[in-house]
Amino acid sequence: MAKKGIRDRAAPLAHGLAWFYALLLVFPLYFIIVSAFKDNLAIFNSPLSPPSSLSVSHFVDAFQRVELGRALWNSTFITVSAELLTLALAIPASYALARSRGRIAAWCERFFALGFLIPSFAALVPTVLLAIHLQLFQTRAFLIIFLPAGALPLSVILLTQFMRAIPSDLEESAVMDGAGRIRILLRIYLPLTMPGIITIAILNFLSFWNEYLFALILGGPDPAVRTVQVALPNLVSQTNTEYGVLLAGALITMIPVYLVYILLQRRMESALLEGAVKS
Amino acid sequence: MRKKILGIGAALTAACLVTAGCGGGSGGDSDSKSITVMSIWHASDPEGKILNDVVTQLGSKGINVKVIEGGETLADTFDTSFAANKEPDVAIVNLAEKTNDWVKNGEVVPASEYLDTWGLTSKIKPEALAEWKDADGKVQGFPYVGFVWPVWYNTELLAKAGVTDIPKTTDDLIAAAGKLRAAGIGPLVVGGKDWSGQKLFLQIAQSYMTADEARTVYAKGGYCDSPAAMRGIQLFTRLRDAGVFADDVEGLTADQMNASFFAGKSAVMSAGSWAFAPAPAALVPNIQLGGLPVPAGGTYAEPTAYRGFTGSGFWVSRNGKKKIDAVKEFVTAFYDPAVVDRFAAEANTVTAGVSSGDVQAKNALMKTAVTELDSKVKYALMPDTVVPGKVADPMIRATSSAFIKGNDANKICKSLDQLYS
Incomplete structure (x- = not known):
């Protein structure tokens, strides 16, 4: 009874803190959105006030000045290709690691975990040298090959844990029914580990889409190759940056991230429920 | 902060690669009449618009120029591309910080090699050429856009x-x-x-x-x-x-x-003068340009300001040297008095190129700076070319x-x- 009383009294505080946290998250977004419609003077002198006009000229300017349409296409192409390649490599690798109990498999798993120990900056110079020697420097192809290499350790480790959670009885039953390894992977493991796959897909999408340093160095500034993250900073000028245009450009580049997140989040929730029922 | 760290990472990578001198690769476009220019000028800015007009004119002469906007990371990107032997033929960027080392690193060809043969010595203000000289007396690039900094x-x-x-x-x-x-x-x-x-x-x-x-x-x-x-x-x-x-x-x-x-x-x-254009029109009549007040007993008797010609210029790369005829056409086009006049009138810039003499800046602050500032101030040493x-x-x-x-x-x-x- 006393515990319930404490809980009741703490509820408004918890609600208040939750709303405060939500506000903290929304605040930067609000700032970006209102600033995208203002000029520099208004942004610096009254940063939180709503804009006096809702003209979309800054969005048009941002889109045209740094060819954001082309950059969005490059980002989409590179991100989707790298995502597919990552999943195509991580899913079978995880399945193999989850179901193997030998010493070699254990070593392989540790080998993947070693990937976490390599800081990305440390890999930068050797990666550039590799790209140069492969004649793939400043090409989209190299980014598509390289990005999965960085994402595989986390993807494989996480998926392996998801796959280990699947009862081995299911696999044994399928084997008795005559199913091969590939069929077991596609028909049993893939559907049941969909929440994990979707989670990894979201994480990788965010990581690939927002990649800046490697995309700048390995991809370069040519509009034929550059991604949105490389194109966007071109709206920054050392002497006269138009922050309204810059933030409008930033909003444009954020839209695909939100769309993908919303889309995959629903899939993840439904897959989670589906998995719960099956198990 | 993250961008700053990433920027430092980009710079370090560029520095490592340039120092390593890891050449290789196929180089730029092998067509001797096609050149690539990496520019700090934005296409939407007056400078960028004039650049595009020059590129269009050269196109009619059979010289194809591909312009890539390098933005604020231009120097880093150029360094990395150089390591891969894929640097642009010409870079349009300021003389400051990293670019100060380009001649020393062998990333660009000194402009001194071409000034006389291209007939540009008389078309560029002597003080601008002096500013672009390195410690060995080589003119590092072709100076173009300058500034006053009151x-x-x-x-x-x-x-x-x-x-x-x-x-x-x-x-x-x-x-x-x-x-x-x-x-x-x-x-x-x-x-x-x-x-x-x-x-x-x-x-x-x-x-x-x-x-x-x-x-x-x-x-x-x-x-x-x-x-x-x-x-x-x-x-x-x-x-x-x-x-x-x-x-x-x-x-x-x-x-x-x-x-x-x-x-x-x-x-x-x-x-600096780059802020003249964005100044609100209503404020301009109340703005007086002058110098920084000086102490009694100091070196300068009058308030000081900066001026210089290091705002941006043309740098010919190692790849550009292989297509030097096309590069010559590109660079010399900007020193045509008609183009210099356009930079003064439309882009409100002080240019290192010698103008036709009958052009005036449209911007009121630029007009004041050009006509009145010299009498009010002494010019201090601009640190960009020295640090x-x-x-x-x-x-x-x-x-x-x-x-x-x-x-x-x-x-x-x-x-x-x-x-x-």
Whole structure:
């Protein structure tokens, strides 16, 4: 009874803190959105006030000045290709690691975990040298090959844990029914580990889409190759940056991230429920 | 912060790769009439529009120019591309910081090799060529866009605070700052945490140094050992502690400086001619351009300003040398007096190219700067061509902390000298 009383009294505080946290998250977004419609003077002198006009000229300017349409296409192409390649490599690798109990498999798993120990900056110079020697420097192809290499350790480790959670009885039953390894992977493991796959897909999408340093160095500034993250900073000028245009450009580049997140989040929730029922 | 760390990462990578000299790859486009130009000018800016017009004209002559906008990371991108032997044939970028080392690193071909044969020596102002010379006397690139960098005074705000005359001495400036603060108006605003604050610091620091002495100290260090440099730094701390700089100036950028001055929150700022165009039209009649007040007994008898021709210029790369005929057509096109005139009239720039002589800037502030500034100020040594490339970036962090009260002259000079070791 006393515990319930404490809980009741703490509820408004918890609600208040939750709303405060939500506000903290929304605040930067609000700032970006209102600033995208203002000029520099208004942004610096009254940063939180709503804009006096809702003209979309800054969005048009941002889109045209740094060819954001082309950059969005490059980002989409590179991100989707790298995502597919990552999943195509991580899913079978995880399945193999989850179901193997030998010493070699254990070593392989540790080998993947070693990937976490390599800081990305440390890999930068050797990666550039590799790209140069492969004649793939400043090409989209190299980014598509390289990005999965960085994402595989986390993807494989996480998926392996998801796959280990699947009862081995299911696999044994399928084997008795005559199913091969590939069929077991596609028909049993893939559907049941969909929440994990979707989670990894979201994480990788965010990581690939927002990649800046490697995309700048390995991809370069040519509009034929550059991604949105490389194109966007071109709206920054050392002497006269138009922050309204810059933030409008930033909003444009954020839209695909939100769309993908919303889309995959629903899939993840439904897959989670589906998995719960099956198990 | 993340972008800053990433920027440093990009710079380090570029530096490692350039130092390693890992050549290889196939190089640029092998067509001798097709060149690639990496430019700091944006297509939407007047400079970018003129560039595109020149490119179109060259196209009709059979020379194809592909323009890539390099943005603020141009120097890093150029360095990395150089390591892969894929650098653009021409770069259009300023002479400062990293680009100061390009000739020394063999990344570009000195312009000295072509100035006479291309007939450009007489088409470029001699003072501009002098600025672009390195320690070995080689002209590093073809200078093009210059600037003047005065101190801006809002006469309406000064009058409101009871300041009737533009300050000419540092004592006048301190007195004016006190009156402005009493009236609730910000005094001298500057981007304390970026290059604009660095330049103002170095402008004050050379108050007691001759140009030659400042050149030596800025190039090699030795601030603590130079009595004249120390007097200049002590003057800086005196101005800072007297409240001459606007509040929290150490955290401001050049863009925030402009916004503060343009909004009438601060009465004085130190900004270059690139800020003439964005100045609000209603404010322009109240703006008086002048110099930075000087101390009694200092090197300069009049307030000081900067001017220079290091704003941007043309750099011919190792790949560009292989297509030198097309590069020549491209570079020389900009020194045609008609194109120089367009830069003065449309882009409101001071150009290193010799104009036809009958063109005037449309911008009122630029007109004033061109016609009146020389009589009001002495020009201090512009540090960009003197401070070594590897020192320039970290120096901005050191000068930023100089704006924080409590850092005395000894601490500041030591932090500067450390950068050169």
